Amino acid sequence: MSTSQVFTALAPYLLAALLALIPALVEVLRTFGRRVGFVLHSGAGWAILAINAVTGLLTYAAVKWFFGVSNDLVTAAIVGLTFPTLLRSPLTFISGVETPDAEFKESALHVLADLYDQLLRLAREDADTRQANERAEIAVRLAQKHGADALGHQVRWRINALGDVAMQTHYQQALEQALAIANERDRGVAVAMVALDVVPRPTIREWLRRRQPLEE
Amino acid sequence: MGERILRLNAKDQELLGQVLELGAATAIEVAVKTLRQPDEVRPELERLHQSGLLKVRRRKGDYEPNIYLLTAEGKQYAAQVKVGSQPGRARRRVDE
Numbered sequence: 001m002s003t004s005q006v007f008t009a010l011a012p013y014l015l016a017a018l019l020a021l022i023p024a025l026v027e028v029l030r031t032f033g034r035r036v037g038f039v040l041h042s043g044a045g046w047a048i049l050a051i052n053a054v055t056g057l058l059t060y061a062a063v064k065w066f067f068g069v070s071n072d073l074v075t076a077a078i079v080g081l082t083f084p085t086l087l088r089s090p091l092t093f094i095s096g097v098e099t100p101d102a103e104f105k106e107s108a109l110h111v112l113a114d115l116y117d118q119l120l121r122l123a124r125e126d127a128d129t130r131q132a133n134e135r136a137e138i139a140v141r142l143a144q145k146h147g148a149d150a151l152g153h154q155v156r157w158r159i160n161a162l163g164d165v166a167m168q169t170h171y172q173q174a175l176e177q178a179l180a181i182a183n184e185r186d187r188g189v190a191v192a193m194v195a196l197d198v199v200p201r202p203t204i205r206e207w208l209r210r211r212q213p214l215e216e
Numbered sequence: 217m218g219e220r221i222l223r224l225n226a227k228d229q230e231l232l233g234q235v236l237e238l239g240a241a242t243a244i245e246v247a248v249k250t251l252r253q254p255d256e257v258r259p260e261l262e263r264l265h266q267s268g269l270l271k272v273r274r275r276k277g278d279y280e281p282n283i284y285l286l287t288a289e290g291k292q293y294a295a296q297v298k299v300g301s302q303p304g305r306a307r308r309r310v311d312e
């Protein structure tokens with residue numbers, strides 16, 4: 001068998017696996033929204049994508065075997081893009097085949113669903129942890145660069161500009177509490193944490209890039 | 217192992233609720249969000265960690281090395297606390 005024949009035989013499987021990543025990515029995007037970048041840094045996040053790719057590939061193999069269709073790219077593309085629907089549809093081969101070990105099959109599917117839920121939970125925890133770490137690092141850098149007093153001055157000005165009185169009161173309390181912290185390092189980081197809530201992100205980035213300290 | 221019921225005071229519940237709202241957080245962030253002092257919050261988070269309601273992930277660096285997340289049991293307790301009572305950009309959907 002020549003290399004091109006091997007490639008021709010494998011191409012539909014690869015296509016099904018690759019296209020299966022599209023519904024998986026849509027699902028990950030829908031679940032994690034703008035935090036998708038954090039998920040793609042997580043082993044669990046990649047495992048979710050890998051499971052979808054493998055499931056797409058196996059679904060294509062099963063469809064080919066069950067319906068006796070030829071090994072072609074069009075079928076692979078259809079299966080790759082629609083495999084979540086195919087697997088969940090009551091008309092598919094999974095629920096259509098009545099076997100004595102249906103209970104076992106159901107439990108096996110439950111095990112897979114549980115595994116998927118666990119991976120989603122782990123990916124969510126990884127994303128949460130990365131986000132918390134990023135907030136802490138930005139706060140530490142802001143505190144080191146500008147100090148609690150200068151940051152506090154800027155933050156107070158922005159709190160006063162807030163339209164919502166309840167938010168204004170809450171953040172004023174948070175800022176006063178932060179400025180009252182005895183430990184200098186904690187004080188700077190705490191004020192920076194308040195800044196992360198009330199100062200727009202582009203301004204925070206500008207403060208991080210800035211060579212001169214902020215004015216008090 | 218039998219089911220255990222922990223008695224949590226209002227401050228514990230507030231800390232768990234805040235960690236639930238943030239997903240994960242350092243002690244100083246929890247202190248800022250709950251309008252409390254970090255030195256007061258750190259031992260309480262550590263106690264909740266020892267009780268099995270919080271788990272810890274380490275972060276690099278010597279400052280605030282712990283990031284706290286809720287355990288499955290901690291989530292059950294935190295879910296009883298009203299969330300979304302405080303304003304803030306970091307507020308997130310708890311059912312995400």
